[in-house]
Amino acid sequence: MAKGRVRFHTERCKACELCVHFCPRKILGVDMDTINLLGYHPVKVNLPENCNGCGICALMCPDLVIEVERD
Amino acid sequence: MKVVATRPQSLTNAKFHYCPGCTHGIIHRLIAECIDELDQRENSIGICPVGCAVLAYEYFNLDMLEAAHGRAPAIATGIKRILPDRCVFTYQGDGDLASIGMGEIVHASARGEKISVIFVNNTLYGMTGGQMAPTTLIGQVTTTSPYGRTVEQAGYPIKMAELLAQNEGSAYIARTAVNTPANVVKTKKAIKKALQTQMNNKGFSMVEILSTCPTNWGLNPIDALKWLEENMIPNYPLGEFKVKEE
Numbered sequence: 001m002a003k004g005r006v007r008f009h010t011e012r013c014k015a016c017e018l019c020v021h022f023c024p025r026k027i028l029g030v031d032m033d034t035i036n037l038l039g040y041h042p043v044k045v046n047l048p049e050n051c052n053g054c055g056i057c058a059l060m061c062p063d064l065v066i067e068v069e070r071d
Numbered sequence: 072m073k074v075v076a077t078r079p080q081s082l083t084n085a086k087f088h089y090c091p092g093c094t095h096g097i098i099h100r101l102i103a104e105c106i107d108e109l110d111q112r113e114n115s116i117g118i119c120p121v122g123c124a125v126l127a128y129e130y131f132n133l134d135m136l137e138a139a140h141g142r143a144p145a146i147a148t149g150i151k152r153i154l155p156d157r158c159v160f161t162y163q164g165d166g167d168l169a170s171i172g173m174g175e176i177v178h179a180s181a182r183g184e185k186i187s188v189i190f191v192n193n194t195l196y197g198m199t200g201g202q203m204a205p206t207t208l209i210g211q212v213t214t215t216s217p218y219g220r221t222v223e224q225a226g227y228p229i230k231m232a233e234l235l236a237q238n239e240g241s242a243y244i245a246r247t248a249v250n251t252p253a254n255v256v257k258t259k260k261a262i263k264k265a266l267q268t269q270m271n272n273k274g275f276s277m278v279e280i281l282s283t284c285p286t287n288w289g290l291n292p293i294d295a296l297k298w299l300e301e302n303m304i305p306n307y308p309l310g311e312f313k314v315k316e317e
């Protein structure tokens with residue numbers, strides 16, 4: 001079971017990849033199969049079961065895309 | 072499950088217009104979180120600059136005003152003197168604060184106005200296309216220093232935190248950066264301390280925050296954070312420069 005849960009408001013994502021870079025579990029990546037209304041490939045969680053709920057992705061996201069919960 | 076990160080009450084639901092990876096957005100969120108945590112949302116008045124943050128009044132869920140270029144500290148002074156119980160802050164870029172607004176900021180600090188200034192230093196004029204600012208580093212290429220800034224032509228970068236810390240009226244002056252998670256946490260602490268300095272009537276407070284401009288630096292957002300660390304921090308040391316007790 002994952003200790004944390006992240007939710008992405010993908011319509012706000014600008015694909016800057018700061019969350020991808022700083023996630024200590026390396027579980028985030030851009031979703032090349034999707035384009036949002038802003039014209040970017042938004043980020044998605046590749047391995048949700050590995051999220052520890054640390055909140056670092058949300059701390060570094062400039063566009064308030066990410067909400068994080070932890071057990 | 073407990074919530075670790077969510078949108079603060081002191082921000083509206085509007086999407087930021089900033090470029091991808093621009094750290095203006097992180098700084099907006101930190102200010103809003105501090106205002107929420109200090110329970111000042113109903114009591115705060117913010118003054119926006121001219122610069123990329125010119126539309127910040129759309130983003131903060133607070134009473135906000137727009138100032139003429141560089142004049143935010145003068146407007147904040149007027150509001151704070153008439154409504155001394157309000158939490159009044161300005162949000163200013165380095166072109167706004169250290170170039171055209173140099174007179175306003177130095178005198179607001181010297182007078183010890185009980186306002187808090189959030190100063191976003193990204194080494195150039197972002198909004199207008201990346202021109203040289205007083206904070207541009209020696210050798211840095213901008214659209215108006217295409218061969219790099221030279222001392223002969225443009226003198227030395229201005230260190231606003233150190234400069235204002237000398238003023239007796241300054242009660243809290245710090246410089247932080249938003250290039251790493253640890254530094255983002257430190258920046259939030261400094262913003263909160265600046266607001267508390269004002270709420271405790273101690274005097275003028277400012278946090279200078281080293282921020283990125285990936286677009287005008289010509290770097291991707293992650294390389295821009297590295298550029299900040301390698302080039303800005305050695306020239307603009309982080310820390311607290313003035314902490315007035317009592």
Ligand SMILES: Cc1ncc(C[n+]2csc(CCOP(=O)(O)OP(=O)(O)O)c2C)c(N)n1
Binds near residue numbers: 140193198
């Ligand atoms: C009186 C006046 N002079 C010049 C300008 C043009 N101008 C708009 S923004 C700006 C500088 C913005 O740079 P900065 O304050 O560093 O903010 P940034 O965009 O980098 O966040 C200038 C010179 C103006 N709008 N008004």
Ligand code: SF4
Binds near residue numbers: 004051056
């Ligand atoms: S909460 Fe932590 S582990 Fe989970 S996605 Fe965000 S940075 Fe990665």
Ligand code: SF4
Binds near residue numbers: 012017063
């Ligand atoms: S940090 Fe935010 S805007 Fe940037 S890629 Fe991640 S979710 Fe998208």
Ligand code: SF4
Binds near residue numbers: 089090198284286
């Ligand atoms: S021009 Fe620079 S400072 Fe302005 S929004 Fe874009 S990256 Fe940010």
